[in-house]
Amino acid sequence: MNDAAVSEDAPRINYLTNGFSVKSWLLSVDHKRIGILYLIAMTCFFALGAVAAGLFRLELATAEADVLANDTYNKLFTAHGIIMVFFFLIPAVPGVLGNFLVPIMIGAKDVAFPRLNLASWYIYMAGGLTTLGAIMLGGIDTGWTFYTPYSSVYADSNVIMAGTGVFITGFSSILTGLNFIVTIHKMRAPGMTWMRLPLFIWAQYATSIINVLGTPVLAITLLLVVFERGLGFGIFDPARGGDPVLYQHLFWFYSHPAVYIMILPGFGVVSEVIACFSRKRIYGYEFVAFSSLAIAGIGFFVWGHHMFVSSQSEYAALIFSALTFLVGIPTAIKIFNWTATLYKGSVVLSAPMLYTLGFIGLFLVGGMTGLFLATMATNVHLTDTYFVVAHFHYVMVGGMMMAWLAGLHFWWPKMFGKLYNEFWAKVGAAVIFFGFNFTFFPQFIAGNMGMPRRYHVYDLDYQPFQMLSTAGAFLMGTGLLICLITLVMSLITGKKCGRNPFHATGLEWNKADSPPDTHNFTEPVNVDVEAYDYTDERIYRDA
């Protein structure tokens, strides 16, 4: 069926046209609609986090305090961190793309527990609005890590409310993770064996395991802080024999694996996009699949690398350092396999592919600088400097956000049945890439020179780097706006597309319409092909 035929067909009811009332969206248990609900909410949270960053970046352009009071500055970087980590980075790919794609990719009608899935969204919103309330009603100034005893005793801001919001949202991650694990285990279509699963599914599976096993530890940790601050319990209070370092252990036991909660789904997206736009099966499929599980497993035992300068024993630090190097191996396996897939592939430089290539470059820098920080001697020099800030932004923004945008562009035609303007999408990708590097590369240098993070007034020597950084941030903001406008415009003026505009493999492209039917498939699903079989001529039929 070509484009003309699609538009002439009597419009079949799809998941978007199946009811238009607000209620039909807010009470929908359709995993695709829930994915869209996440998309809308998450975009709003992202915008708020970005505005906070824009404000304090403006302040940091000069070495003196000129825009913000120091208190406001503290609250803004805290708001930026909390919103971006807990309400965008962690739930973005699982909440939006995972919800939309996991059932379709494995040939199921829905996730295993559709009502629980909707409940997860409401829990996410409840937590998000609680935390947002805390930010609006005066803010929090602890930094996103809620370190005690600052958060428990000294901070004079809305720690309890913000912590409660994050606590609530955690259960959304847990329940979504649980839902995905069961769905992937039990809902696969006939013929969809584990080794035929798209790598996106493997990534979601590994992420879900971390979500289910890691998030409850964060929940109880935040609860202890709330009790300590609210009721005066002394769990982390040194005056009563408590140990603030214990807080750090418990916090990072979750929050290091949380880095993989953020990045593993991004890896999944990258595998899909690279296979499609290289027209090749992912090189070393099994290695890429199992490296996700290896990262999830080892990732649970490296948290101490955040605490090399705390009072942690140096023998423990030694082991944490070694294990951190170890986790670099499965990550490198992925990078090598993706590169090998590109090798001699028929590479198409589409917008999703540009984002993906940007991801590989930026994530590589982020990962390699991570090794500097995993090395104890260099870590002491770099701890709490802008080097750390640059490192984790290369991983989280350069890595995860680029992968998220790659995935959003890649599956956008599937989600809405419309094509976006490829030229402007590419412009957006390029501007974001350059803006990002202008923002964060200078921070590596400033950090190595010794500039500490989290100060809004600083030594004049660092000013050129900070100015460059601020300029880059606004360039990146422009790129994000171009991207947003391009995608929104596609909904209004975009060309309708058929099932498989990119000639990709996978059930979502070959068995489901764009946008998909309410029950995902209109015909029975039986899988008889291996994953990423780009020699199969059937994928070229249905554009």
Added chain:
Amino acid sequence: MSHATSDHAHKPYQQHHFESMQQQTQSTLLGIWLFMAQEILFFGGLFAAYTIYRILHPAAWEAGAASQNLLLGTINTIVLIGSSLSIVLAVHAARHADKAKVLKFFSLTLFLGLVFFGIKYVEYSAKWDHHMIPGIRWDDHHALHTLQQHAHAGQHLEELPSGIQLYYSLYFVMTGMHALHMIIGFGLAFWIMAKTAKGCFNEEYYPHIEYFGIYWHFVDVVWIFLFPLLYLV
């Protein structure tokens, strides 16, 4: 999950997105066990804090455990084991579609749960009277006096052992979280009893009852760990 299209007769309690009853049952069971796994990690954080502080402050733990009312704790342990037994019997009755018995055993479980709370109330209010609730009602002088009264033979308490407030903080958080899980269990039990009374279950379909059993056993097992850790050692 082998026949995707055949319009095989759906049981009324089979949800439409599942291909078969077996798929639905297996999925739900896996979901329940995963939920239990996250529960273990949730309490795991507390047990980790407990272990570290116990190693750092052994004297506080010894004095704290000695100050607990061992008799009441033991009774409560037996009461909870009884309530778990009663749930096993309820599941057994459900297997034979004996509605009256299911309701009877659920009521017994709830009753035993209430007994547990009654005893817990006595224990908590004793802590209140002795000014032994950190942050809320704590007094060094009172606390020391109480600890001295209950100290084991051979343990001399001249002053409050370091970290004693940590022991009580953890005592309240751990038993409090356990109690919260019991309260949630009460809510679930009422809901399942209402469903049972309405006749939603039969001899081949009673998953809620079975899964409640898993949950309740878990809550019981948590107590089985808490009791020796907080009262005995």
